[in-house]
Amino acid sequence: MGNMIVLVLLGVLALVVGGCGCVVWAERGGPRWVRAMATMTLAAGEVVRRSERNRRRDLNGTISDDG
Incomplete structure (x- = not known):
């Protein structure tokens, strides 16, 4: 199991x-x-950045789904 994780990370x-x-x-x-x-690399980086930004906002409680 540990070797598989190392291979995936590599x-x-x-x-x-x-x-x-x-x-x-x-x-x-x-x-x-x-x-x-x-182009694909830069797009993937943008997706990661946006998801991290949204995750931080959700953790801070600044966005509510109540409306």
Whole structure:
């Protein structure tokens, strides 16, 4: 079980590092597939940022579903 968790975390780390590399390469005018990967990486980062922001708001109690 522990080895599987380490492998999953290494896979996630490889995806993050690869995505960051694509963003840098795309800024320097890389091929089309690199620009596509960079766009997906930046979009995923934005999703994570927004979900974290919403989670913090929910924890602070500033948003209510009561209406």
